[in-house]
Amino acid sequence: MTIVKFVESLIFDGRVRVSTIVDAKGKIQSPSPAEIAETLTRLRRYEELYRPELLGNPPGLLDDGLYWGALMTYRACSFLAHRDVDSKTIVDSLQKTVPPVVSPAVCYSVDFTCRFLPDLIRLAKAVSVEDPLVGCLLTLARQWPLSSVGVPDLGGVDISAFVRDDCLLALYVDRVIASGDASRLDHPLVLSRVRTAIGLHSELAPGLAQVLASISESE
Amino acid sequence: MNSMDGTISAMGRQLSDLVLGPMKRGFVGKDEVIDLLGVCLVGGENLFILGPPGTAKTALVQELASRLDGRMFDYLLTRFTEPNELFGPFDIRRLREGELVTNTEGMLPRADLVFLDELLNANSAILNSLLMVLNERVFRRGRETFVLPTLMVIGASNSLPEDESLAALFDRFLLRVRCDNVPDERLQEVVTAGWSRELTIAKPPAGLPVDCIRKLQNALHTVSLDEVRTDYVALICRLRLAGIPISDRRAVKLQRMVAASALLCGRQQAILSDLWILKYIWDNEEQQELITAIVNQSLAAVTVDESTARHPRSADEQQPNPEILSQELQRIANRLQQEAPSDAVRARCRDELSLLASRCEWVKNDHQREFLQQEVNKLWSILDPTTDAPTNPESGSSKT
Amino acid sequence: MTMHANHTSNWAVCFPAAYAEYLGQLRLVPGLKVLVQDGLIWLRGHALDQELGLTLRKIPDSVTYSVHTSGKLTRDDETVPSAEIPEGPWQLLWDWHELKLPRAGFAARLDQPVVLRLVRSSLTTPINALRTTWKIWQQYVISAPQIRIDRFAFAMSERSEVLVRGTPLPPLPGRSYFESNGLFLPVGWRLDPDVGTAVARQVMKLDPETLAIFSDEGTFERIPQSSFVRASRAAVRASHER
Incomplete structure (x- = not known):
């Protein structure tokens, strides 16, 4: 499956089939410029359908981030399915090309495909916790906290890149509540938003509500 | 189920049928207080009754003691009540011999049921001893220690505590219930029932001996709470989020009341509807309607199958009290008037208002209901100044 | 928001028309107005001093209200209004010589086959x-x-x-x-x-x-x-x- 088909299945079915992306010499194959262009066109079209589900207006899409997120997800899925790739290749291809400037727009663009990261990490851990792929994915998870809500044992994450963006903060808070990820309550803004969202109805998120009930409001 | 379990369940039912049931028939409009006396008795916890004088509080406890064939100690506390008056005087003869021994005959330390009227008159001289009785069921004086047979202490007052030392005393009463004059339309029944009680010279017959109550109290831990534990914790969290302070200690203890509700229905498994007891954990009058609304919402999930075995109090929806509703709306108004309430505070106010608004619909008197609805709308417009509240949306018209 | 801000010192009393004789002792109190409606006598006035209050309380089955500017009525011991002042026509008690009770009519009833x-x-x-x-x-x-x-x-x-x-x-x-x-x-x-x-x-x-x-x-x-x-x-x- 090419990256073009991959993103389509990922977004619409949530089920993907991936072929190996490593050639006979063990080198990573890169998509052609035409494929890249087509991938971007499709991602932008899909994002138009996704956008109305968000609260407020998301930041503008950036091609670099959009493509990079899709490529990382594509590669990670491929490595998960095809286990014969050496760890150096995995680390090189997943960690050496991180977009340099991190802004709300970059976070949102990368997140469009990287939001599946928690599922990917769960699947990778199920295969083997020792797997170098798991390590790489956890590194990605720390770098992209918007996309990694619900991933356990990440430690503190830095959300300063997007926390001032209303739409992304709301998206983040929605994910914190949906996953019950109490580790993300350490940011005061997130804590306050989660409290606001749950209001009186702790049954909406019983686990988080217990944590909230133990933290006094002034904190 | 082994035979012991069977006996325990049967005893629970007997208490309902042979003691509480006849009491409800004898005292008009006191079902609620009687049910609470029942759960506190089985749960071995203390009950606080809030209400004006002359509302049959003492008579209720006396009748309960009589129907259990138990010893009762009742006392009207004044600010000058001394320990001797409650616990008994020192034994004069032994005092001459140089011994400090309390003669407890006929006093609190010998009673199965203890009723302390005007509880909040308790002064510092008796406060500590009382706290020990309420907490640990022991009485210490000098070198003497009495383990008390007390099954339950009932405290009554016409007001709620304002100072801290009395708050500690109040805190030892796990459940609280109001005992008001019955509404005018039932006064006729009250008078008639009261008259026939006066005519009956004989004490009401014992329905269940106190020993059985002790067995029930000891069997409390055999009640399985597994089925309701998740819902119980969720409800406690909800109440805490709503600003009702429930300490962990109270949350643990209240489980005894849930178990007691099950036993009174002849069950050894607690079910969702047994959580009704949480309606009675208020600290002040303002909390009552809110707690009721929150607990009722959780009980709304009770299935029809379950309803046959449920405790009558869980199904007996309390009619909303317009005065208390008004106070609660005022409380929301006050919170919103504070300087820049946080989003979280506003969100909670919204949820509370939404719950209370629906309760206002059940107020019977048209004027009271309309007044409360107007207050609700004022609050909505404070919460959303840009949105006009819908003005009684019109519906279509196919006549039934 | 102050929820009970529109209280005034205006008061109203309502009691069964059967006790109309009690009006006699109130005739000389200035400013009192009276209305008879649906078998009830309504009285309203402005200032309620202790003496007048006592006289009113002596009327059997009487209920005393304070009157809000909106016309809503609140009982003395409550804060939520539970009734509304009738529209009238009100008459000055001073001018009101003869007590005439309107005959109670039967409420109109439509004979409709209402099922639910x-x-x-x-x-x-x-x-x-x-x-x-x-x-x-x-x-x-x-x-x-x-x-x-x-x-x-x-x-x-x-x-x-x-x-x-x-x-x-x-x-x-x-x-x-x-x-x-x-x-x-x-x-x-x-x-x-x-x-x-x-x-x-x-x-x-x-x-x-x-x-x-x-x-x-x-x-x-x-x-x-x-x-x-x-x-x-x-x-x-x-x-x-x-």
């Missing part, structure tokens, strides 16, 4: 639906957290109203309902006779795919089951654009 009707009820029920305006609902959904929206389905009427189902209900102004067996009863009302919603559906000849919502007036409106859609920000935005 709604009556006020103070028995509480669960609350699981809310009717509100489209504008309020739409503003809520596009700004509410996902966890809240996920619980709801909504149907829109041609009159720009929305009926929302699901719990906990959105914390919005509007009318709340109890839905059972596809019948939406306004909270605070019940069916009379109380035949249960399943039987009521048969009486109302509703097919299984049709829901019905009652108004406080006892009329009802049919809603096809299919008009409910799952609530989502996108769905609300799309409905708005239509």
Whole structure:
């Protein structure tokens, strides 16, 4: 499956089939410029359908981030399915090309495909916790906290890149509540938003509500 | 189920049928207080009754003691009540011999049921001893220690505590219930029932001996709470989020009341509807309607199958009290008037208002209901100044 | 907001007309007005000193109210108004010489074959639906957290109203309902006779795919089951654009 088909299945079915992306010499194959262009066109079209589900207006899409997120997800899925790739290749291809400037727009663009990261990490851990792929994915998870809500044992994450963006903060808070990820309550803004969202109805998120009930409001 | 379990369940039912049931028939409009006396008795916890004088509080406890064939100690506390008056005087003869021994005959330390009227008159001289009785069921004086047979202490007052030392005393009463004059339309029944009680010279017959109550109290831990534990914790969290302070200690203890509700229905498994007891954990009058609304919402999930075995109090929806509703709306108004309430505070106010608004619909008197609805709308417009509240949306018209 | 700010020192007293003789001793109090209506005597005045208060309390079965500027009446020991001052015509007690009681008439009654009707009820029920305006609902959904929206389905009427189902209900102004067996009863009302919603559906000849919502007036409106859609920000935005 090419990256073009991959993103389509990922977004619409949530089920993907991936072929190996490593050639006979063990080198990573890169998509052609035409494929890249087509991938971007499709991602932008899909994002138009996704956008109305968000609260407020998301930041503008950036091609670099959009493509990079899709490529990382594509590669990670491929490595998960095809286990014969050496760890150096995995680390090189997943960690050496991180977009340099991190802004709300970059976070949102990368997140469009990287939001599946928690599922990917769960699947990778199920295969083997020792797997170098798991390590790489956890590194990605720390770098992209918007996309990694619900991933356990990440430690503190830095959300300063997007926390001032209303739409992304709301998206983040929605994910914190949906996953019950109490580790993300350490940011005061997130804590306050989660409290606001749950209001009186702790049954909406019983686990988080217990944590909230133990933290006094002034904190 | 082994035979012991069977006996325990049967005893629970007997208490309902042979003691509480006849009491409800004898005292008009006191079902609620009687049910609470029942759960506190089985749960071995203390009950606080809030209400004006002359509302049959003492008579209720006396009748309960009589129907259990138990010893009762009742006392009207004044600010000058001394320990001797409650616990008994020192034994004069032994005092001459140089011994400090309390003669407890006929006093609190010998009673199965203890009723302390005007509880909040308790002064510092008796406060500590009382706290020990309420907490640990022991009485210490000098070198003497009495383990008390007390099954339950009932405290009554016409007001709620304002100072801290009395708050500690109040805190030892796990459940609280109001005992008001019955509404005018039932006064006729009250008078008639009261008259026939006066005519009956004989004490009401014992329905269940106190020993059985002790067995029930000891069997409390055999009640399985597994089925309701998740819902119980969720409800406690909800109440805490709503600003009702429930300490962990109270949350643990209240489980005894849930178990007691099950036993009174002849069950050894607690079910969702047994959580009704949480309606009675208020600290002040303002909390009552809110707690009721929150607990009722959780009980709304009770299935029809379950309803046959449920405790009558869980199904007996309390009619909303317009005065208390008004106070609660005022409380929301006050919170919103504070300087820049946080989003979280506003969100909670919204949820509370939404719950209370629906309760206002059940107020019977048209004027009271309309007044409360107007207050609700004022609050909505404070919460959303840009949105006009819908003005009684019109519906279509196919006549039934 | 001060909720009870519109109290004035105006008062009113109401008692059964059978005790009209008690008016005699009040005739000389300046400014008192009187009204006889539905077998009751109403008195109103401005200042209520201790002496007058005592005289009024002596009238059997009398209820004393304070009168709000809105005309609502609050009993002395309460804060929520529970009655309304009758419109009148009020007469000065001073001028009111002869007591004439209007004859009680029979209330008009229409002989209609009413099968089911709604009556006020103070028995509480669960609350699981809310009717509100489209504008309020739409503003809520596009700004509410996902966890809240996920619980709801909504149907829109041609009159720009929305009926929302699901719990906990959105914390919005509007009318709340109890839905059972596809019948939406306004909270605070019940069916009379109380035949249960399943039987009521048969009486109302509703097919299984049709829901019905009652108004406080006892009329009802049919809603096809299919008009409910799952609530989502996108769905609300799309409905708005239509």
